[in-house]
Amino acid sequence: xxxxxxxVIPGDGxxxxxxxxxxxxxEKAAQRFDIALExxxxxxxxxxxxxxxxxxMPPDWKAQLGEMDALLFGAVGWPETVPxxxxxxxxxxxxxxEFDQYVNLRPVRLFDGVPCPLAGRKPGDIDFLIVRENTEGxxxxxxxxxxxxxxxxxVIQESVFSRHGADRVLKFAFDMxxxxxxxxxxxxxxxxGIAISMPWWDARADEIGRSYPDVxxxxxxxxxxxxxxxxxxxxxxxxxxxxxxxxxxSDLGPACTGTIGxxxxxxxxxxxxxxxxxxxxxxSAPDIYGRNIANPIAMIWSAALMLDFLSxxxxxxxxxxxxxxxxxxxxxxxxxxxxxxxGSASTTEVGLAIANLI
Amino acid sequence: xxxxxxxVIPGDGxxxxxxxxxxxxxEKAAQRFDIALExxxxxxxxxxxxxxxxxxMPPDWKAQLGEMDALLFGAVGWPETVPxxxxxxxxxxxxxxEFDQYVNLRPVRLFDGVPCPLAGRKPGDIDFLIVRENTEGxxxxxxxxxxxxxxxxxVIQESVFSRHGADRVLKFAFDMxxxxxxxxxxxxxxxxGIAISMPWWDARADEIGRSYPDVxxxxxxxxxxxxxxxxxxxxxxxxxxxxxxxxxxSDLGPACTGTIGxxxxxxxxxxxxxxxxxxxxxxSAPDIYGRNIANPIAMIWSAALMLDFLSxxxxxxxxxxxxxxxxxxxxxxxxxxxxxxxGSASTTEVGLAIANLI
Ligand SMILES: CC(C)[C@H](C(=O)O)[C@@H](O)C(=O)O
Ligand SMILES: CC(C)[C@H](C(=O)O)[C@@H](O)C(=O)O
Numbered sequence: 001x002x003x004x005x006x007x008v009i010p011g012d013g014x015x016x017x018x019x020x021x022x023x024x025x026x027e028k029a030a031q032r033f034d035i036a037l038e039x040x041x042x043x044x045x046x047x048x049x050x051x052x053x054x055x056x057m058p059p060d061w062k063a064q065l066g067e068m069d070a071l072l073f074g075a076v077g078w079p080e081t082v083p084x085x086x087x088x089x090x091x092x093x094x095x096x097x098e099f100d101q102y103v104n105l106r107p108v109r110l111f112d113g114v115p116c117p118l119a120g121r122k123p124g125d126i127d128f129l130i131v132r133e134n135t136e137g138x139x140x141x142x143x144x145x146x147x148x149x150x151x152x153x154x155v156i157q158e159s160v161f162s163r164h165g166a167d168r169v170l171k172f173a174f175d176m177x178x179x180x181x182x183x184x185x186x187x188x189x190x191x192x193g194i195a196i197s198m199p200w201w202d203a204r205a206d207e208i209g210r211s212y213p214d215v216x217x218x219x220x221x222x223x224x225x226x227x228x229x230x231x232x233x234x235x236x237x238x239x240x241x242x243x244x245x246x247x248x249x250s251d252l253g254p255a256c257t258g259t260i261g262x263x264x265x266x267x268x269x270x271x272x273x274x275x276x277x278x279x280x281x282x283x284s285a286p287d288i289y290g291r292n293i294a295n296p297i298a299m300i301w302s303a304a305l306m307l308d309f310l311s312x313x314x315x316x317x318x319x320x321x322x323x324x325x326x327x328x329x330x331x332x333x334x335x336x337x338x339x340x341x342x343g344s345a346s347t348t349e350v351g352l353a354i355a356n357l358i
Numbered sequence: 359x360x361x362x363x364x365x366v367i368p369g370d371g372x373x374x375x376x377x378x379x380x381x382x383x384x385e386k387a388a389q390r391f392d393i394a395l396e397x398x399x400x401x402x403x404x405x406x407x408x409x410x411x412x413x414x415m416p417p418d419w420k421a422q423l424g425e426m427d428a429l430l431f432g433a434v435g436w437p438e439t440v441p442x443x444x445x446x447x448x449x450x451x452x453x454x455x456e457f458d459q460y461v462n463l464r465p466v467r468l469f470d471g472v473p474c475p476l477a478g479r480k481p482g483d484i485d486f487l488i489v490r491e492n493t494e495g496x497x498x499x500x501x502x503x504x505x506x507x508x509x510x511x512x513v514i515q516e517s518v519f520s521r522h523g524a525d526r527v528l529k530f531a532f533d534m535x536x537x538x539x540x541x542x543x544x545x546x547x548x549x550x551g552i553a554i555s556m557p558w559w560d561a562r563a564d565e566i567g568r569s570y571p572d573v574x575x576x577x578x579x580x581x582x583x584x585x586x587x588x589x590x591x592x593x594x595x596x597x598x599x600x601x602x603x604x605x606x607x608s609d610l611g612p613a614c615t616g617t618i619g620x621x622x623x624x625x626x627x628x629x630x631x632x633x634x635x636x637x638x639x640x641x642s643a644p645d646i647y648g649r650n651i652a653n654p655i656a657m658i659w660s661a662a663l664m665l666d667f668l669s670x671x672x673x674x675x676x677x678x679x680x681x682x683x684x685x686x687x688x689x690x691x692x693x694x695x696x697x698x699x700x701g702s703a704s705t706t707e708v709g710l711a712i713a714n715l716i
Contacts, residue, residue, distance in 0.1 A: 077550065083549075083557065084549055084550035084579075085549055085550055085551075085553045085556075085557050087550075088550045088551065089553060093551070115477070116477065117476055117477055117588050117589055118475055118476065118477065118588075119473070119474065119475055119476065119477040119478075120477075138551070138552060139551045139552060139553075140552075140553065140554075141553035141554060142554070143516070143517075143554040143555065144554060145554070145558065150521075151521060151522070152520075152521070152522075153520065153521035154518065154519070154520045154521075155518070155519040155520070155554060155555050155558050156516055156517070156518055156554070156555075157516070157517040157518075157519070157552060157554045157555035157556075158501070158514055158515070158516050158517075158554075159501075159514070159515040159516075159517070160512065160513070160514055160515075161512070161513040161515070162510075162511065162512045162513070163508075163509060163510070163511035163512075164509070164510075190602070190605075191441070191442055191443055192435065192442035192443055192445075192446045193443075193446065193451070193496070193497045193601075193602070193605065194496055194497060194498075194515060194602070195443045195447060195497075195498065195499035196498075196499060196500070196501040196502060196503070196513060196514070196515045196516075197501065197513050197514075197515035198443075198515075199441065199443050200503065200513050221442075222605075222606055223605045223606050223608070223609035223610075224609055224618075224641075226584060226606050226609060226610040226613070227609040227610055227612070227613035227618055228613070230475050230476075230588060230610065230613040230614055231475055231613050231617075243551075244548070244551070244552070247548075247551065247580075247581045248580055248581050248584050248606065250581070251581035251582055251584060251585040252581075252584040252585055252588065252610070254585070255584070255585035255586070255588040255589050256588055259589075260582075260585055283582075
């Protein structure tokens with residue numbers, strides 16, 4: 001067995017509350033399935049660190065983390081003291097880019113025992129994957145302000161897409177779709193309104209799609225696509241989207257299955273040229289921090305995705321992933337439950353319950 | 359009484375099916391409330407016209423329409439023959455810009471008799487307004503492709519915001535919020551990821567907000583905001599958003615109330631320096647065109663919004679608006695219903711039923 005080196009980065013807010021539960025379950029699973037982990041605890045990449053050092057991370061962050069096999073990440077952001085664009089561009093968004101984690105994979109699934117906000121949907125009705133481009137597109141700090149501070153002020157914000165960047169994530173999504181039963185890929189677009197990048201994105205999807213004759217493609221404008229997440233969630237199998245559209249859809253999808261407290265994500269460097277990053281979708285949630293009521297399941301599920309990825313989806317890593325998922329399913333069905341799911345259990349209680357089932 | 363000059367532009371697809379019902383109800387209401395209308399029927403601004411003339415509109419479109427008080431618009435788009443960006447940029451998006459319709463006002467409301475896709479919500483729980491910036495922002499054809507056709511291909515897409523453009527729509531939204539009971543304004547943003555325009559947008563909202571101490575402001579990132587439309591729709595009163603975010607939210611909001619077949623919109627030039635435009639949100643819907651099953655209510659409601667705006671929200675125009683709304687509510691409760699609402703009535707039957715109640 002290899003020894004996997006994992007950096008543990010709790011970050012801010014409820015990231016610090018859910019991480020211990022992620023680790024509790026991770027270590028239990030590693031022990032049971034005989035997976036050797038070497039964990040390095042990182043207390044930077046947080047707003048606390050920023051307030052002390054004027055930067056989110058030490059200058060040698062890349063050397064320190066670059067040697068890792070994976071980063072297990074809580075959440076970053078504390079807008080009361082550090083503007084979100086500063087904290088995020090100084091940490092998470094840097095990891096995604098500098099470690100070339102070009103796929104952000106976000107499963108959306110309705111579980112037994114989780115009250116669904118959509119009327120009449122049952123487990124099995126909603127089960128799809130969002131493949132989000134994770135390094136370029138709409139998230140940039142390019143552009144600027146002209147006539148700043150005057151009535152004539154004009155702001156330019158640039159989005160940047162590349163064939164390299166679009167093709168690889170589209171290929172990943174087509175591969176994913178073609179490995180599934182339904183072989184159906186929804187491509188998010190907005191080519192009717194955003195006149196340069198989106199028609200081009202559509203053309204790239206068509207071009208890549210030519211190599212996947214077994215996959216059906218459905219291009220949908222982001223407005224109606226969002227509406228259909230609510231009205232017809234059963235129609236989705238794999239959804240591929242640009243950075244921004246993927247961001248929106250991957251909060252909306254989990255909301256449609258009951259709570260974003262369950263949604264995990266895998267920021268993948270599929271070439272393994274640098275560490276991949278695994279994090280809950282929910283963020284630092286300042287409004288509920290400090291009460292030990294955050295749902296730790298997204299964090300725990302993210303740890304499971306990490307084990308699966310580290311092992312290449314095989315052997316003990318896959319078995320550990322499946323065992324964690326089974327334990328999550330059991331707890332969602334039988335409790336205990338945190339308040340977001342209508343229960344009154346603490347973060348710790350849910351983490352313990354899941355760990356005990358492994 | 360003034361005579362209002364209205365251009366009637368059915369456009370494409372179901373735009374051509376719902377428009378006759380919009381007119382049926384409009385003419386009935388005009389007659390009953392003694393409102394003089396002069397209707398001009400326009401068969402351009404359609405993909406059929408484009409296929410014949412190579413352009414969406416005749417060269418003198420602006421002179422022809424500029425004299426109008428309002429444009430009643432169906433829907434444009436027939437992607438099978440004309441790319442959406444060509445048809446939309448050549449018609450609807452041109453109207454919005456060249457007639458400076460800088461507010462796109464879109465009410466979201468759950469009606470009695472409309473099955474809600476969200477579990478456990480009843481009429482009254484969802485009732486808010488989306489104020490969408492409608493002339494600038496993310497919808498541009500600025501930018502371009504470098505290394506086109508090669509592996510190194512790079513695409514730049516620019517968004518353009520101006521203080522002039524942001525401030526006026528923010529003011530409109532604050533005014534709207536401050537005239538309502540709850541005096542609450544949600545500002546859609548994504549300042550944690552989109553690093554130039556969105557932090558600037560947040561600052562403009564704060565600045566304009568200083569003149570409205572009676573309105574509470576809640577800035578939310580678009581990802582979690584979309585999630586909350588599903589999870590906590592009762593928390594919204596007025597929502598203000600950029601062009602793109604407003605577009606997404608104003609399909610998602612209506613989806614949360616059952617069907618986008620009900621959602622109307624008012625593209626307003628509040629200064630009345632050029633005609634305003636009233637249209638259903640649903641678009642041309644090629645998939646259901648030709649069967650006379652499209653729900654005409656969004657079109658009819660849009661006509662009601664037009665009468666209200668033309669009369670300055672007073673007198674006979676307001677009365678006609680209210681009478682149409684009451685008739686819509688009655689039909690939603692008692693039927694007939696089109697298939698999107700679980701019924702089997704035709705577009706025409708629903709239009710007739712509403713007209714008969716006026
Ligand atoms: C057709 C399209 C360009 C348009 C838009 O995106 O504005 C439509 O979706 C709308 O919401 O009016
Ligand atoms: C925190 C924020 C920058 C981030 C994003 O927008 O990517 C988050 O919302 C996510 O989805 O991981």
